[in-house]
Amino acid sequence: MTDEGDESVIRRDRFSGGPARGFLSSLAADERIFAADLAVDRAHVVMLAECGIVDDETAGAVLTALDAIEVEGHESLPAGEDVHEAIETAVVERVGPEGGRMHTARSRNDEVATCIRYRLREDVLAALEATLVLRESLADVAAEHAETVMPGYTHLQPAQPITVAHWALSYESAVRRDTARLLETYDRIDESPLGAAAFSGTTFDVDRERTAELLGFDGVIENSMDAASARDFLLETTGALSTLATTLSGLAEDVILFANRGFVDLSDDYASTSSIMPQKKNPDTLELVRAVAGDAAAGVQGLTTTLKGLPRAYNRDLQRATPHVWETVDAVVEATEVAAGAVATAEWNEDVLAAEAGAGFSTATGVADLLAANGLPFRTAHEVVALAAEKSAERGSANNASGDEPRANGADYDAIEAAAEEVLGEPLETYADPAAVEAALDPAESVASRDSTGGPAPDAVADQLEAARATLADDREAVDALRTSLEEANAALREEVNAYV
Incomplete structure (x- = not known):
């Protein structure tokens, strides 16, 4: 029989120097x-x-x-x-x-905080460079397809015709903001905690500004407690990456749907075939890009939960914080690079896009605008065109049932004419020239008429593209300057080290 003292020794032997060491x-x-x-x-x-x-x-x-x-x-x-x-x-x-x-004169607390910031700068620069490549790919697509008409959607229903350029620049604008967020985040990463020691400074007369300079940091985090313990820069970085991943997810979803509808053909490098159905071409890479938004959101949630409620100064919980950031940045950078490649190498099927651009009476708004511009209250014009859409759909159904080929614009014009008689009690010609109505019904003409700032008309797109290229050049210069600054700091540190070695 084992007495109580022996059991205590057994328990101590069992747990001493065991799994806790590895866990730490x-x-x-x-x-x-x-x-x-x-x-x-x-x-x-x-x-x-x-x-x-x-x-x-x-x-x-x-x-x-x-x-x-x-x-x-x-x-x-x-x-x-x-x-x-x-x-x-x-x-x-x-x-x-x-x-x-x-x-001497430091703690692992300020040391690890500095190491994390030092490495994270490189990772954020990689993310920034990936966004620049994606923006360039989108701008190139816009330049090539400024007049390529395509259907535009809201609620996944045909809404108004746009151009491929207008669609591409909508994402370029979003990724441009993602670039801006990462640049702002970089500024707050680029401060040195070194010299803060455990959290309350050191008795040695150290030169914190000198170590910041040697490591290429823009300055120091002055308060030593904040310097050693702050991890808000991790949360900000992960949040910015999650926002970028959400942008990528939307882009990927659009291209997946466009591929499904025959609007775009993905390069074989960004697609795969079915293991059993040889005729299929699957947008696998973009499906994975779409999924990364979930990984990034999980990183934000995991990091937020880890940091929530921690008392000030160092806590060992922080050891579990950084993996959320590393995993997120790796996944999002890779997804951004893949999205850029998929967009750059895709082929747009212009004939299919043009044929579908007017589907679902998508030029209806342009007709309503035309009637309103000629003196009819917009709500009345809206009522006319809404009724015309119903009549056009009925005509299409009847033609399909009889096997007749519907007239793409003519059927819609007939429907508008009938609706005007019914709603207004007057001929359509009273409010609009028939040729102008026919032009408004044409998808290409409809796009060309919407040339207000930011619109899809080729002239408006040209202005947007010019602004996109200019901002891209500015951002590339800023990122190159940050990269050069780190390289110069590394070379300067090496030179100082060589003086002692």
Whole structure:
């Protein structure tokens, strides 16, 4: 029989040093910030040497060890609770106890916060660059199809004829805003927490602005508690990516529907065949693009729930926050690149689009506008055209039943003429010239007549396209400048390190 004391020992042996150690460790997941941690370590050590907190010889030994660790890679790190601890252990193994001086005047709290921001800048730049490629693809489609008439829909019902260019530029506008959101988010990521230590600063006379400069940050987060604990930049980034994913989902859904209706043919690179039905061509890649919106929304929800209600300063919950961001950014960047490729390589079936552009009496609004412009109250004109739509549908049904071919515009004109007599008690000619009515019924003429700012008429589209190209050039310049700034900071840091190594 085991006594109570023996049972206590058994319980302690069972749970000591066991699964809790592995549960706490983030070393495997931290591979993503391995390079970031090395950069942060280098900048911190250079600053410590410049401030006289560590001597040059020690700094050189530590920086040399960091170079060797970089060459050997993340997979060669010793076991540790996280990548930060593992790298420090690897440095001490090479340098001896003096290697531990690299951690002077900092905590893992400000260190990890800096590493996350350092790596996230690269990821957001990748997302920004992907949006620029997508916008260029959409603008190219618009330039090629400024006069390609197609049906426009509301509630998935034929509504008014538009052009492929007008449709493409509607998404270019949306992705343009997604670019703007990511640029604004980048500005708030681009601040250094390093030097905040655990959360209340350090007694050492460190130069926080210097480490920010060495790492290419635009400045420092001044309040040390905020610097070490804030993760709102993660939530903002994930939210911006989720919004982009929602834009992509709508774009993908449209193209999937257009492919279903024969309006567009996807490149074989962005489609697949059925495993059993050889005649099918499935828009698989766009279906996956559409699904990424769900992944991104889950990232926002997961991150929000993790951060909700945390007390100020560092809490271990934050270790579970960053995977939501990494998974979201990877999925959304890939989806954006795929969407850009699918749009750029698709072929629009202009004959099919033109034939369908007037379906469902989609030019009715133009006829009502014409009647109103000639003196009829718009609501009365609306009533005339609504009745005409009913009569046109009845004529179409009768023609289908008899096997006769309906006249595309003529049948509608006949219906409008009959409706005008019924509603107004006067001939249609009293309010509109028959030739003008026929022109309003024509999808191409209908599109050309809607040339107000932002409309689908070719002239209006040309103005939109010019603005889209100009903003795209500005945004590309801004993104290139951010990329160049990081590259220059990395080169400058390397030069400073080389002075000690």
